[in-house]
Amino acid sequence: MIEPQRTPATSVLKVSAHSNPNSVAGALAGVLRERASAELQAVGAGATNQAVKAIAIARSYLSASSIDLVCVPEFTDVEIEGNVRTAIRLLVERRLIPAAVPVSPPAIP
């Protein structure tokens, strides 16, 4: 169960430490081709890390569509099995890619 949200509801993707960042990125990119924003929700360091990696990967997926992403992190409380846990909520929003600042490609080995 999720506490009352502070910003308008969007599509929520729950990310765990075991989530595949590429899969989350694909889902995120799919949502953001259709909508202006999406939300990732993560509990714990491992989950937050996968969520951030997914956003970085989704940026490269969307760059061909001239879409870049920004994210706005905030704390939120979620109830898991009767216990209240602090989660990280990452609101992800689209923005147009400025002409002079191309999205970087995935890291080059």
Add this chain to the structure above:
Amino acid sequence: MIEPQRTPATSVLKVSAHSNPNSVAGALAGVLRERASAELQAVGAGATNQAVKAIAIARSYLSASSIDLVCVPEFTDVEIEGNVRTAIRLLVERRLIPAAVPVSPPAIP
């Protein structure tokens, strides 16, 4: 040593898994009162988690100044003790707070 950066150089704050998010947030807020952007760099899940928490906390520190923050994550390579590691680079940028969307108060992690 840091690989060539893909976006304009800003103030870089290196975050570790042992960094205090409140301290990083204070430093980040200080930079972003003076500059339009700053960069957090983190290697590993624990460090990335602390960096994201610091951004969430910095948002509350800056809300009294009507400044909100967005972040743009990307991968970058850093050299640590002769080994190349993949780091997460979080470019943090200022934006004005929309009147109808107040920044949430900080939750205690």
